[in-house]
Amino acid sequence: MLLEIEDLRTTYTDSSTESTVTAVDGVSFEIEEGESFGLVGESGCGKSTIAKSVMRILPDNGRITDGAVRLNGEDLTELDAEPMRQRRWTDIALISQSAMNALDPVYTVDTQIKEAIEAHESWSEQRMDDRVVELFELVGIDPERRHDYPHQFSGGMKQRAMIAMALVLDPDLIIADEPTTALDVISQDTILHHLEELQAETGASMLLITHDMSVVAEMCDRTAVMYAGELAERGPTETIFTNPYHPYTLGLKNAFPSIHGGADSLISIPGAPPPLTDPADACRFADRCPFAAPECRSSDPPMKEVADEHEAACARIDDVGIETMREQAAKREVWHGVDDAPDGASAGDGAASAPTEVSGGDSA
Amino acid sequence: MGAKGYIARRAAQSVVTIFVVAVLMFVLFRLMPGDPTAVALSPALDESVQQEMARQYGLNQPLHIQFIRYMASVVTLDFGYSFFQNEPVRDILMRRIGNTLLLMGTGLLLAYAFGTSIGALAAWKRGSFDTRVLVSAVLFRSTPVFWLALVLLYVFGFHLEWFPIGHMVDAEATYSGFLDKVFSVDFLHHLVLPVLSTVPFYMAYPLLLMRTTMLRIEGEDFITMAHAKGVRDRDVFAKHAARNSLLPIVTTAPIVVGLAVAGNVLVETIYSWPGVGRTLVQAVLQSDYPLAQAAFLMIAVIVIVGNFVADLLYTVIDPRITYD
Numbered sequence: 001m002l003l004e005i006e007d008l009r010t011t012y013t014d015s016s017t018e019s020t021v022t023a024v025d026g027v028s029f030e031i032e033e034g035e036s037f038g039l040v041g042e043s044g045c046g047k048s049t050i051a052k053s054v055m056r057i058l059p060d061n062g063r064i065t066d067g068a069v070r071l072n073g074e075d076l077t078e079l080d081a082e083p084m085r086q087r088r089w090t091d092i093a094l095i096s097q098s099a100m101n102a103l104d105p106v107y108t109v110d111t112q113i114k115e116a117i118e119a120h121e122s123w124s125e126q127r128m129d130d131r132v133v134e135l136f137e138l139v140g141i142d143p144e145r146r147h148d149y150p151h152q153f154s155g156g157m158k159q160r161a162m163i164a165m166a167l168v169l170d171p172d173l174i175i176a177d178e179p180t181t182a183l184d185v186i187s188q189d190t191i192l193h194h195l196e197e198l199q200a201e202t203g204a205s206m207l208l209i210t211h212d213m214s215v216v217a218e219m220c221d222r223t224a225v226m227y228a229g230e231l232a233e234r235g236p237t238e239t240i241f242t243n244p245y246h247p248y249t250l251g252l253k254n255a256f257p258s259i260h261g262g263a264d265s266l267i268s269i270p271g272a273p274p275p276l277t278d279p280a281d282a283c284r285f286a287d288r289c290p291f292a293a294p295e296c297r298s299s300d301p302p303m304k305e306v307a308d309e310h311e312a313a314c315a316r317i318d319d320v321g322i323e324t325m326r327e328q329a330a331k332r333e334v335w336h337g338v339d340d341a342p343d344g345a346s347a348g349d350g351a352a353s354a355p356t357e358v359s360g361g362d363s364a
Numbered sequence: 365m366g367a368k369g370y371i372a373r374r375a376a377q378s379v380v381t382i383f384v385v386a387v388l389m390f391v392l393f394r395l396m397p398g399d400p401t402a403v404a405l406s407p408a409l410d411e412s413v414q415q416e417m418a419r420q421y422g423l424n425q426p427l428h429i430q431f432i433r434y435m436a437s438v439v440t441l442d443f444g445y446s447f448f449q450n451e452p453v454r455d456i457l458m459r460r461i462g463n464t465l466l467l468m469g470t471g472l473l474l475a476y477a478f479g480t481s482i483g484a485l486a487a488w489k490r491g492s493f494d495t496r497v498l499v500s501a502v503l504f505r506s507t508p509v510f511w512l513a514l515v516l517l518y519v520f521g522f523h524l525e526w527f528p529i530g531h532m533v534d535a536e537a538t539y540s541g542f543l544d545k546v547f548s549v550d551f552l553h554h555l556v557l558p559v560l561s562t563v564p565f566y567m568a569y570p571l572l573l574m575r576t577t578m579l580r581i582e583g584e585d586f587i588t589m590a591h592a593k594g595v596r597d598r599d600v601f602a603k604h605a606a607r608n609s610l611l612p613i614v615t616t617a618p619i620v621v622g623l624a625v626a627g628n629v630l631v632e633t634i635y636s637w638p639g640v641g642r643t644l645v646q647a648v649l650q651s652d653y654p655l656a657q658a659a660f661l662m663i664a665v666i667v668i669v670g671n672f673v674a675d676l677l678y679t680v681i682d683p684r685i686t687y688d
Contacts, residue, residue: 057591059583060490088594096592101585104604105684115603116593149683165593 001070002205003031003054003173008067010046010053015061021276023049025229026067028303031173036199036206038220038237040213040252045273046229047209048097051177054207055092056084071173090120093166095159095195097178102162103150110146113165120169135164139194156187163195170202177209192219213256217241222309225249228273228284231303235310245312245322247289250329267332283315290334291316291325367679378672385664386438389657390431421445421654443658448650453658457640461662462542463532464639468628468666471559472620475566480613482567483574484606487582497571505568509627513561513634520557527557530636558635562627569620570613577609584608614677621670625663 010024023046031037041047052058054069056076069076071091076084096102103112113135114128123131136143139160150158159179166174179195180188196219199206208219216223217237224234225248233246244250254267271288283289286296293316301315306322317325328334409417418424421444422433437443443453486497521529528534532545532554539545581587582605590600629641636642640659647656679685 052588055592057588085594085596088592090594094589094592096585096589098585102589104586104590104608106607106682115590115595115599119594119596119599151684 001030002033002035002072003207004068004070005029005050005054006068006070008050008053008069009065010049010058011063011065012049012059013061013063019277022279023062023229023276024053025276025279027226027229027231028067029224029231029234031205031207033172033205034203035222036196036208036220038216038223039207039209039226040211040216040223041226042211042273045226046276047226048177050226051094051175051207051209054175055088055094057088057094086120089116089171090169091171092173092175093169093171095162095166095174095176095179098182100155100158100182103158105150108147108149109153109161113146113161113168116165116168131168132164135167136161138167138198139164155183156191159183159187159191160194163191163198167198167202167204171204173205173207174199175207175209178211179208180215181210181212188215195219213241213252225252229276229279230284230300231313232285233310233312234303235307235312239307239310243307244326245306245310245317246285246314247291247316247325247329248285249312250326251288251335254330254335267335270336283313289316290328290337291320293319370679371676374672374675378668381668382661382665383438385668386435386661389660389664390434393653393657394427438661444654446647446655447652449652449655453654456643456655457658457662460638460640460643463637464628464632464641465666466546467555467558467632467637467639468562468624470555471562471566471628472624474559474563475620476570476613476617478563479567479570480574480606480610483571484578484601484609486571487575487578487609488601488605494575498575501568501571501575504564505572507565509562509565510630510634512564513558513631516557516561517634528554529557530554530634532638558631558637561631561634562624565627566620566624569616569623573616574606574609574613577612578605581605581608611678611682614674614681617674617677618667618671621674622667625667629663 006028008024008027009022012021012023013019014021025046027046027050029037029039039047039050049058049062052062053064054071054076056064056079058064064077067077071087076087079087103109107115110132113132117123117128117131132146133143136146141157141160141164145153145157150161153161159182163179176195180191183191192215195206206219208216210216220237222235223237223240225232225240225246227248232248233240233244240249241253244253248269251267251269255269257266269288274284274287280297281300282298283292283296283301286292289296295315299315301313303311303313306312306317320328415424422430425433441454443457445451446453446456449456482497483501486494517529520526533539533548533550534554537548537550539548545551587600587604590604591597595604625641628639629644631637632639632642633645640662644656644659644663646652647659
């Protein structure tokens, strides 16, 4: 096992209000050697915090309070600053969310890639230069352009340069945090294919973090769905998409455009994720869930196996029955009736079996 | 357009600005209350002598002729004779400009060296160090230069007698030349108090600006990225955070040069420093118009050249600058 994340808990403290936000609350997953692992979830669910926790590059107010992050068996959370610094980029590299701003504007791309080498190795200037040229060719940028400044690159080129930089020291694990979000659809596709090829070539594992389900579907062997600081579901990508178990994943699937259906077939999930300042011992999704029952609000359901190598954190799967759940979740009125039944008790079975109101359009 | 074209254009703009200042100077001096002829030409003198002197100074000419002669003198750097020192204005100022630049340059250099590094460190370290720096900077920023100069003069010059209370060198010392003088212990001893009077005030601005910019830059993605790359903390600080924070420091440098010019006039006067500022004050008090005019112009030139240099520096430190 290359990377094992076990019960990771990361918090941010707001110094002015003394309040603490638990951005990641007990997340566990593993990544095997050579595997592509997808982590999907909406903005603010804590997926980037996981990336920053693994690399230990959290901002000053962020702290790993519990759990372990084991890379090749070594717990990174226990390391001192200097050994941790040495693990960065040689073992784990990052392709950042915003390639546009992840390059320092006052240095050439060449200088910035070499800086990563110099921080860890003492290669000759010639060897570093050969490596940069090799990488530029690999990611499809004319090596002549390596002495350009970042502002002279297009968005797609910057992203390619970032990928080149990530590969420079042959890391075991590449964390790609929203690697294509800032790009247009065409560049997105090219970059993703490129990334896939390069990963296969180098044999590195990849943790792909995105809010875009299609990216994960295309790229990843296994996928975890994250919601409000916790994992909702984890399993092979194929079954996550074809046979999801968690109501949140079911909702996401509805909200995701299919090539077969028109835009009007999309069903949004009403409501918004709960604040993470003071998480109650309850299912985080209960307030938005059409299948929620009183028990969902009294204890936080643990992950449990629902199929082969497939786990979900929902207490209602057995009671409602997964077939009924999938059937009901595909109906617009099931989701948009929930808003009108604020009382927790009646929102549970009542909404699932007898929707109170048929909602017309998509709620914004 | 290339860098050369840009530099040439900025140089041309600077020259035009100096020209405009020169015109303003001519107009202002003639709008000032008091008749320059009454000062220069003592009524006690014989009528014919008075007329002869007015002719020499060109004061009997109509205004437009005076203007043309004045502008010609600006172009040829010939500012005529001082009313009182009976010496060409140019010679007087040439002797003093070096002294002014020495005092001001030392003050600005120290202010920028300390201001930017302390500001950067405060933002990097945060916490109580930052708070102390912030309070000190605000204190420095609100301490008038003349007040601090007088306090230092009183405490360290007059009372403790650690430092001389004025002038550039000891009255009895003789030096073979300017450089010989400048590199003497005697001179440095005289330099301490005037420089100390100005540095706190000059450094507050770059310090606060550096601190604020650093705090913003530290949140940038490329800083996180540098950490992720495993770049050592001190390199992330110096090569990325501080390096990027220097850009606004250079842009605003001309403002501080402007402050320094004003501060220098006060400090030179208080410490009897033989510079352009003190000369200016004396010339104005004595209604020595030719000298005052040229001294004002010279100070304006210092500010304009400071702006020009800052613009040139900016093209060097920010690769994103385009020359059009």
